[in-house]
Amino acid sequence: MDPDISGNTNLNTIGLLLGLNHTYSEKWSATYMVLPKISSDLYEFSGKDFQLGLLSLFTYTKRSDLKYKFGLYANTERYSLSVLPLLGLYYQSQDKKFEANITLPIGADVNFQLFEKTKVGLNFDGLGSSYNMNKRLYIDKETYAVKTSNELFAYLMFQLGTSFYVKPKLGYSIFRTYEVFENNDKVDFSIGPFYVGDNRTQLNTNFEDGAIFKIEMVYRVHFD
Numbered sequence: 001m002d003p004d005i006s007g008n009t010n011l012n013t014i015g016l017l018l019g020l021n022h023t024y025s026e027k028w029s030a031t032y033m034v035l036p037k038i039s040s041d042l043y044e045f046s047g048k049d050f051q052l053g054l055l056s057l058f059t060y061t062k063r064s065d066l067k068y069k070f071g072l073y074a075n076t077e078r079y080s081l082s083v084l085p086l087l088g089l090y091y092q093s094q095d096k097k098f099e100a101n102i103t104l105p106i107g108a109d110v111n112f113q114l115f116e117k118t119k120v121g122l123n124f125d126g127l128g129s130s131y132n133m134n135k136r137l138y139i140d141k142e143t144y145a146v147k148t149s150n151e152l153f154a155y156l157m158f159q160l161g162t163s164f165y166v167k168p169k170l171g172y173s174i175f176r177t178y179e180v181f182e183n184n185d186k187v188d189f190s191i192g193p194f195y196v197g198d199n200r201t202q203l204n205t206n207f208e209d210g211a212i213f214k215i216e217m218v219y220r221v222h223f224d
Contacts, residue, residue, distance in 0.1 A: 009041040011131045011145060019055075031057045035075070043135035048144075048183070051076050051130075057086060057103070065092045069103060078130040078144035079181070079200075082190045105192060117159035123169065125151045128193075133180070138203060142183040148193070149176040151212060167216040173209050180204040 015037030023029045035053035038045075057071035069088040074081065088103035102108040104126075111121030128148045137143070153171030160166060180203045188197030 009043065009133060009135050009137060011147070012038075012040065012042050013129065013131075014038045027061050029059045029061070031055070031059070031071075033057075039078075039129060040132040041135050043133075046132070046134060048078070048132040049134070051078075059090075065094065066090070073106065077146075077190070078132055078183075078186075079146060079195075080187045080189050082192075084192045111157070119157040121155055121157065123153040123155055123171075125149075125153070137180075141203070143180050143203065144183060146179045146181070147177070148179070150174040153212070153214070163220045165218040165220070167218070169212075169214040169216065171212045171214075173212055176209050177206045178204070179206065 015035060017033060017035055019031055019033035021029065021031045033053075033055040035055065037051050037053070038049045039051050040049035042049075053073065053075035055071065055073045057069055060068045062068060067090040069086070069090065071086040073084045073086055076082075084106065086103055086106065088108075089100070090102075091100045092098070097113040098111075100108075100110045102110075106125075106127040108124040109121060110123075111119045113119050128146065130147070131145045133143045133145055151171055151173050153169040155167050155169040157165055157167040181200050182203070185200045187195045187200065190196065
């Protein structure tokens with residue numbers, strides 16, 4: 001993970017998205033989500049691996065093809081509680097081939113349907129994350145890692161069957177950092193990228209920006 005230490009580790013996230021959508025009126029609706037997850041190197045398991053996120057997103061329907069969104073995301077990161085205000089919109093063209101789904105600052109997706117089961121698009125991922133590190137890469141130090149990266153991707157999405165989708169993505173990271181801190185070195189709280197009471201000492205050196213390649217596989221369950 002860092003050239004100044006021996007050994008390396010992998011960082012992983014395993015989580016669930018549990019949500020409820022409620023319609024208040026013809027114009028207003030809201031989505032409420034609970035996002036429990038294990039975020040660590042999975043070298044071994046402890047209570048420090050567990051994080052809990054909450055999301056509330058309200059939608060105002062201007063037209064059937066245009067919606068405005070605002071809300072709040074909070075998560076129990078390893079460094080402290082993180083709170084993030086959200087603002088966005090959803091737009092779909094009249095022929096339903098062009099679609100834009102934007103929720104800043106955590107993400108955005110703009111796509112165009114090339115063929116019946118093929119889409120091309122641009123995707124932005126700006127949501128950072130933190131990971132508990134059970135494997136000791138630093139002698140006598142229990143640590144955690146914080147990932148910050150703005151990732152911009154171009155992708156193709158193929159629908160294979162009724163519910164299965166494959167999405168190869170090629171992109172580039174901007175202002176990418178993987179910072180490692182001691183477990184007891186924390187902040188008071190954070191609002192997005194702004195940390196309150198941040199007197200932490202970073203243990204490692206950062207990665208440079210670079211190209212990224214991903215393949216995402218999605219299976220959607222349909223309920224009548």
